[in-house]
Amino acid sequence: MGYVKGNKTLASDIAQEVFVKVWKSLEEFREESTISTWIYRITVNTCLLELRKKKYIQPYQEYDLLPETQETSHPNKEKQLKKMYQCIAKLSKGNQAIILLELEGLPQKEISEIIGISHEAVRVRVHRIKSSLTKCVKNDSI
């Protein structure tokens, strides 16, 4: 959902597209990686491919489609989460993919196999993105 700024409908559209692509590409799966890594690759690439469509590149007026959180009683945290979506959207596409996979809790080794850069490069980039994202959420700049 981070790719589409928390918009559930667009996220569900992309999820469907990912399933279609997984189904179509299943014959090409050669067990060189785990099936989950392979599906994550398709997901990240499909997000990049889908973003060319008009509905994904138009800026959203408001983040009103954000999911309700369990912490609605904490408006400050809610605000921070909205800010986080905005800050993620400001990152480059590759950095968005890396940080969303990191937030998903994937090991950096697996992220490197999805993105196609060394484990060390992922480590450095994650560190850099984490600090700029934290700074952005706190200070309104990236």
Place this chain on the structure above:
Amino acid sequence: MTAFEDLKSQWNNQDQPETPEDGAKKVVDKINAIRSKQRITNIVLGATVMVLIAFFLYISAHKFPPVMIGLLIMMGSLLIRISLEFYSINYLKKMNVSVVYEAFKSQMVTYYRQRIKVHFIATPLIIISYCIGFVLLLPAFKANLSNGFYNYILVSAIVVLIGLGLFIAMEIKKEISLLNEIKQDH
């Protein structure tokens, strides 16, 4: 807990969208919709070509060289443009989405560079040849149509040309910005 860990914990506390009960059906429907869309596109294009050939024969264009040349240039330009569009759509469809992100990004960059070349070089040439074809038809229109209808064709062609030019400019702008966005990674 570090500031980022705090953000991560908030991120993971969001409600996850529920898995739709009819998810599999939706995916199957989508696959069928893609197939039927392809079938409809082929039917529409086939019908267009048939209508053009029928029109060509109906007005006995082959007996009037300037009309024939004009129509052939116009139809040829359209066919080249449609072929380029099909090539482009097929390129996108054939992209391997299961490769690593960096390799996929390179495929996307190549795709957008090709698109921009088409927009900057091929499309203007196609539009120019289409216009030449149209101009070659004008004397025949003038000789066979009423003055009012002739003027209507002339004015509407100019309006369409301006509209098309604006549309192409917007497409170029959009694709250049997407290319820059994809290339931005570091």
